Amino acid sequence: xxxxxxxxxxxxxxxxxxxxxxxxxxxxxxxxxxxxxxxxxxxxxxxxxxxxxxxxxxxxxxxxxxxxxxxxxxxxxxxxxxxxxxxxxxxxxxxxxxxxxxxxxxxxxxxxxxxxxxxxxxxxxxxxxxxxxxxxxxxxxxxxxxxxxxxxxxxxxxxxxxxxxxxxxxxxxxxxxxxxxxxxxxxxxxxxxxxxxxxxxxxxxxxxxxxxxxxxxxxxxxxxxxxxxxxxxxxxxxxxxxxxxxxxxxxxxxxxxxxxxxxxxxxxxxxxxxxxxxxxxxxxxxxxxxxxxxxxxxxxxxxxxxxxxxxxxxxxxxxxxxxxxxxxxxxxxxxxxxxxxxxxxxxxxxxxxxxxxxxxxxxxxxxxxxxxxxxxxxxxxxxxxxxxxxxxxxxxxxxxxxxxxxxxxxxxxxxxxxxxxxxxxxxxxxxxxxxxxxxxxxxxxxxxxxx
Amino acid sequence: xxxxxxxxxxxxxxxxxxxxxxxxxxxxxxxxxxxxxxxxxxxxxxxxxxxxxxxxxxxxxxxxxxxxxxxxxxxxxxxxxxxxxxxxxxxxxxxxxxxxxxxxxxxxxxxxxxxxxxxxxxxxxxxxxxxxxxxxxxxxxxxxxxxxxxxxxxxxxxxxxxxxxxxxxxxxxxxxxxxxxxxxxxxxxxxxxxxxxxxxxxxxxxxxxxxxxxxxxxxxxxxxxxxxxxxxxxxxxxxxxxxxxxxxxxxxxxxxxxxxxxxxxxxxxxxxxxxxxxxxxx
Numbered sequence: 001x002x003x004x005x006x007x008x009x010x011x012x013x014x015x016x017x018x019x020x021x022x023x024x025x026x027x028x029x030x031x032x033x034x035x036x037x038x039x040x041x042x043x044x045x046x047x048x049x050x051x052x053x054x055x056x057x058x059x060x061x062x063x064x065x066x067x068x069x070x071x072x073x074x075x076x077x078x079x080x081x082x083x084x085x086x087x088x089x090x091x092x093x094x095x096x097x098x099x100x101x102x103x104x105x106x107x108x109x110x111x112x113x114x115x116x117x118x119x120x121x122x123x124x125x126x127x128x129x130x131x132x133x134x135x136x137x138x139x140x141x142x143x144x145x146x147x148x149x150x151x152x153x154x155x156x157x158x159x160x161x162x163x164x165x166x167x168x169x170x171x172x173x174x175x176x177x178x179x180x181x182x183x184x185x186x187x188x189x190x191x192x193x194x195x196x197x198x199x200x201x202x203x204x205x206x207x208x209x210x211x212x213x214x215x216x217x218x219x220x221x222x223x224x225x226x227x228x229x230x231x232x233x234x235x236x237x238x239x240x241x242x243x244x245x246x247x248x249x250x251x252x253x254x255x256x257x258x259x260x261x262x263x264x265x266x267x268x269x270x271x272x273x274x275x276x277x278x279x280x281x282x283x284x285x286x287x288x289x290x291x292x293x294x295x296x297x298x299x300x301x302x303x304x305x306x307x308x309x310x311x312x313x314x315x316x317x318x319x320x321x322x323x324x325x326x327x328x329x330x331x332x333x334x335x336x337x338x339x340x341x342x343x344x345x346x347x348x349x350x351x352x353x354x355x356x357x358x359x360x361x362x363x364x365x366x367x368x369x370x371x372x373x374x375x376x377x378x379x380x381x382x383x384x385x386x387x388x389x390x391x392x393x394x395x396x397x398x399x400x401x402x403x404x405x406x407x408x409x410x411x412x413x414x415x416x417x418x419x420x421x422x423x424x425x426x427x428x429x430x431x432x433x434x435x436x437x438x439x440x441x442x443x444x445x446x447x448x449x450x451x
Numbered sequence: 452x453x454x455x456x457x458x459x460x461x462x463x464x465x466x467x468x469x470x471x472x473x474x475x476x477x478x479x480x481x482x483x484x485x486x487x488x489x490x491x492x493x494x495x496x497x498x499x500x501x502x503x504x505x506x507x508x509x510x511x512x513x514x515x516x517x518x519x520x521x522x523x524x525x526x527x528x529x530x531x532x533x534x535x536x537x538x539x540x541x542x543x544x545x546x547x548x549x550x551x552x553x554x555x556x557x558x559x560x561x562x563x564x565x566x567x568x569x570x571x572x573x574x575x576x577x578x579x580x581x582x583x584x585x586x587x588x589x590x591x592x593x594x595x596x597x598x599x600x601x602x603x604x605x606x607x608x609x610x611x612x613x614x615x616x617x618x619x620x621x622x623x624x625x626x627x628x629x630x631x632x633x634x635x636x637x638x639x640x641x642x643x644x645x646x647x648x649x650x651x652x653x654x655x656x657x658x659x660x661x662x663x664x665x666x667x668x669x670x671x672x673x674x675x676x677x678x679x680x681x682x683x684x685x686x687x688x689x690x691x692x693x694x695x696x697x698x699x700x701x702x703x704x705x706x707x708x709x710x711x712x713x714x715x716x717x718x719x720x721x722x723x724x725x726x727x728x729x730x731x732x733x
Contacts, residue, residue: 047660191707224670227584228456248566248666251566251658255586259573259584282568283568
């Protein structure tokens with residue numbers, strides 16, 4: 001009797017277990033959310049942060065927020081995994097390692113400084129993870145035939161060549177010369193890969209136009225005194241000073257230049273701290289930055305929206321995307337006139353994700369480092385069809401630039417513009433197709449550096 | 452150009468001497484090599500900036516900053532330096548090195564990464580065609596005044612002589628009734644005072660950001676070691692020598708090579724005089 005009851009109880013328990021297991025197995029589950037994790041590597045702290053790295057990061061974050069608000073890409077939500085490079089190549093490499101080994105991201109986007117971008121590109125290549133360089137411009141980043149490195153941003157060569165091209169084609173006339181070869185040029189630059197990359201092509205272009213190079217000197221961006229450089233500049237008496245620096249060194253230079261009575265007719269910066277004249281003015285005074293030229297990709301608020309088309313992925317006028325970006329940037333950070341690095345962060349991330357990720361998903365069915373790489377190699381966006389203004393086509397394997405240097409992964413269609421800060425506003429002066437006004441040369445007489 | 456460079460070197464030397472004096476005093480008395488001295492100055496620079504921004508009064512900003520740094524340094528001495536007095540030298544370096552990270556990244560968290568400046572513009576001074584940086588002239592004048600006052604304090608007052616006795620032979624000094632703890636507090640307080648004065652002068656010249664302290668540390672240590680650890684007059688002499696070597700060589704061969712030449716010069720002097728120009732062996 002007892003035995004019969006035991007069997008009866010066991011049978012009931014067994015039935016309950018089978019029913020429960022079947023219920024769990026066949027129960028409809030919510031579909032797993034489709035996500036793509038992307039690593040965002042930016043110097044949110046340290047000396048590079050205020051020089052543009054933080055603005056770049058903010059632009060990248062807003063791009064991803066805007067994409068996710070529109071449902072993401074091909075049904076995939078973008079999940080940013082932030083990593084602070086702390087303005088240090090060592091920290092950047094450690095964070096890159098964390099992103100790859102712990103977070104398992106297929107792509108790392110970001111990096112402001114060329115000194116960080118070069119080792120990170122090498123690391124990503126070894127680990128077969130895509131590196132999308134957002135801001136760092138040293139030619140070396142895309143000169144090593146790396147299969148996994150891509151850069152929509154123009155290269156340092158374009159910076160170096162662009163400013164001298166402006167002087168050689170247009171600027172010399174405003175100096176009162178009948179030919180470019182009469183222009184006296186001084187090149188000063190920080191001695192890292194960024195400064196070297198830009199100044200290299202400054203020199204090349206100066207030779208090309210036959211201009212007179214009266215001084216050519218490098219300095220450490222961490223220098224605490226550059227008065228000797230200024231004394232040499234005074235002795236050389238250039239018409240034009242071409243300066244490539246980060247931020248604290250630019251401030252030190254301008255302060256000491258003023259105190260030591262340096263005078264010149266044209267002052268041209270090559271990005272970084274020169275892209276934020278308001279911030280510079282807080283340190284050196286607005287009168288010192290008035291009339292200063294800079295070369296960088298145009299901040300999107302300066303672009304002529306009538307010349308921009310519709311976003312290839314969402315079909316929305318790019319001008320509207322720019323307005324939304326600027327609105328969000330103002331609401332989050334209180335800045336109506338963000339520096340160009342914010343545009344670069346926004347535009348380059350937006351373009352890469354909407355074009356490359358969407359193609360990778362449609363053509364290859366999934367997002368991995370290799371599908372991203374293969375999709376990027378097929379990118380072909382014409383001029384005016386991105387929020388940065390320029391088109392995108394990455395140089396293929398084996399391609400060489402006009403100097404015979406490899407540039408695999410480099411966007412062949414991007415270019416910076418020369419613009420001038422005059423009476424509180426930016427005016428694009430070169431190239432002519434992008435110009436919104438005429439340059440003011442020489443420096444206004446109210447500028448303490450004006451001759 | 453060389454004359455102008457020489458004058459600029461002199462003025463730069465004044466700035467360096469201001470930073471090095473406090474560092475050397477601390478080592479001379481407390482026997483602590485404080486790697487975070489630049490960061491203490493950085494905190495002082497922020498103090499000057501914030502108080503000036505609120506009050507628009509540079510004198511008040513300087514007074515409050517200096518008054519705050521003195522007890523702050525005493526606190527550091529009690530909390531950190533006292534524990535390191537008998538520790539191996541490497542421990543001191545690691546502990547004060549840790550202070551660098553704590554102070555600079557702490558400043559980042561509290562005040563952010565933005566560069567700040569005191570919006571003071573000085574007139575441009577020119578004498579017989581030679582331009583003089585007024586901001587550096589001010590720093591130079593203050594540095595020389597501090598050096599003179601420190602000299603008078605150390606040589607003409609009883610506490611000063613007690614400090615010198617501690618520097619020369621701490622055990623003997625203790626036997627003579629000089630209390631080391633009180634001397635440490637006094638020396639550390641004076642270091643805080645000098646750091647505060649250095650902060651005031653440096654805000655006139657440089658942008659303020661959490662990592663600005665590190666920019667002076669290399670030169671400060673070169674000066675202190677070149678002049679002789681524990682020798683205050685050595686700090687002043689070393690500051691001018693280093694700054695002139697750096698400035699003149701940067702005129703002659705360029706800024707990049709100036710660092711190399713300065714360091715080679717430093718090494719050569721140490722080979723000839725291992726305890727520095729005016730240091731004493733132990």
